[in-house]
Amino acid sequence: MDQKKTNNIYTYLLQKTLLAFGALAAAQLAFHLCNLHIFHLDDGEWKGLILGNVRFGMATVATFLLPYLTLMILPLPARNRRWYRIVTEVLYIAAVLLMVIPRGCDSPYYQYTYRLLSDEIFSYLGISGQMGSLVPHFAVDYWFAWACPLAITLLFLFLNSRIRRYEAPAKARADWRLILSVLLVAFFVRGGIGHALQPSEAAHYVQPKNTALVNNDAYNILRTLFTPDLEENDFMPMDEAAALYPTVHAYTSDTVKQRNVMFIILESFGQEFMGCYNSQAGAETRTPFLDSLAQHSTLYDGRANGKKSIEGIMAISSGIPNLMSRPFANSAYGERNAYTGLPATLRHNGYHTAFFHGSYNGVMNFDTTCRRLGYDEYLGMDEYNAWAPGNNDYDGVWGIYDAPFLQYTAAHIGTFSQPFFAAVFTVTSHHPFPIPEQDKERYKEGRHPILKCVEYTDNALRQFFATAKQQPWYENTLFVICGDHSGHGLTREYNDYDGWYRIPMIFFDPSADTAVRSQRIVQQTDLYPTIVDYLGLTDTIAAYGTSLFREPQGSYVYYANGYHCLVNNNADSPATHDITLIMGDYESGTPDNLKLLKAIIQQYNHNMINNKLLP
Secondary structure (H helix, E strand, O other): OOOOEEOOHHHHHHHHHHHHHHHHHHHHHHHHHHOOOOOOOOOOHHHHHHHHHHHHHHHHHHHHOHHHHHHHHOOOHHHHOHHHHHHHHHHHHHHHHHHHHHHHHHHHHHHHHOOOOOOHHHHHHHHOOOHHHHHHHHHHHOOHHHHHHHHHHHHHHHHHHOOOEEOOOOOOOOOHHHHHHHHHHHHHHHOOOOOOOOHHHHHHOOOHHHHHHOOOHHHHHHHHHOOOOOOOOOOOOHHHHHHHOOOEEEEOOOOOOOOEEEEEEEOOOOHHHOHHHOOOOOOOOOOHHHHHHHOOOEEEEEEOOOOOHHHHHHHHHHOOOOOOOOOHHHOHHHHHOOOOOHHHHHHHOOOEEEEEEOEOOOHHHHHHHHHHHOOOEEEOHHHHHHHOOOOOOEOOOOEEOHHHHHHHHHHHHOOOOOOEEEEEEOOOOOOOOOOOHHHOOOOOOOOOOHHHHHHHHHHHHHHHHHHHOOOOOHHHEEEEEEEOOOOOOOOHHHOOOOOOOEEEEEEEOOOOOOOEEEEEEEEHHHHHHHHHHHOOOOEEEEOOOOOOOOOOOOEEEEEOOOOEEEEEEOOOOOOOEEEEEEEOOEEEOOHHHHHHHHHHHHHHHHHHHOOOOOO
């Protein structure tokens, strides 16, 4: 039977627009349901959540349907032509899919990054390596990422087929309704009267940590495509900002320690999995070896400066946090800025420097980044395979399992002249969380598949230290063990402003048996100045951190879903942490802390934009 027709274009387009809005709203709801463990709404936020979704949803729908609505509203004689109907209908369906699919894809991805998708996703796909091998794992492990958009799409297509087909009058003409329609579309595209809707305005409706439930990925990608990553701020004079938060540090000493330094950077390791950070009775631990090592170390309250590996590596090695949506190393600022880091500083002071990573060479541009940071050597899967030809140690996705690669690291370090600086970055505790076939019965499953990998890597570290103890360089080496970023937060405590970024920070000196549990926050960017200070080097460096030997209280700064956050030890009660937030014109925190965070943001943006990262 022929589909019913209407000659009222405005009723027809209203039905189409409301259907598109319903599809986006369904995708928003599915995203929320898939991430209930991350988002915790206060009672008063529900009203804001609904209002915010209406405003951002209508702005998104109007923006993405703009080509379709324009072609349909204009009184063109061709509107009755078959080809015209096909073209406009394809535009309509494509626009709706472009809104729904990114939201579905971000349902699992947000659990790793805590940021909406941005235009960075296009560059990320080009450097993330063997994505093809990950597709089957993602399809199984995160089935809801495709099942929810598929279900929404099928329902949308069915309902779309039930809307009456538009039949244009024989004589097309413009009238007051056309002018009103154009004004309404413009109104919704801008998100209301006045300035165009900004992603940061989501904080008008809910807390910054929950703004991903108001904004959406499609709108965020579109806005970031045409918006610079950073803009100059004028919160205060630059000399005042520099005085509040110095980023240039001059160190002098009469005593230089010719000690080796080794960083052990653990993939996706969070404090939540470690007994040494969770002393309450009955707390589960997956790191018995690190817990025992902590009893002979100085244990700090570690914090990451980002949620991606490339952000963590940069913060650890160069003292530069990631305070924008795109990772600094892969951004235009990273490409054009001259910057230095701990490897270059130590190499200048006579150290041999090397970076070990069990993944395939070139992943995430780590090898290029390491060369720019001043590492003499980058040793990845290619070098491992040359060292162990015919091995069966590849995990099938990311690289060499941690246990054999850490043994290779220990053996290769034995060829270095002293003093040296080495960093090794593990890979096994990463989705899809593989462990060697022969070890699958040894490590038990838990609330999340990462737990068995954490336990596996912990035992790999036990074997590494057993081997390292036999080496002549061992006693003369300071070991710093930290995470590149935290793992999946499984409890409420680890799903909040100060929980998402908790990582281990262990300083182990084999020549000095210590057992110190410090409440001082140590962020990744503190490591560069701390090591320079510890070794007694005379040098001037630039870093967005401080030496833990100079400042009794610590802090950390990060950029999340459009907001900046500063967390610091309270001066009167170090175990208590002050949280400061800025998102657009939304501000929360004490006046002093807000001023400090503004000083950090202003210097960061100014130095990045004007190529002033060197001391």
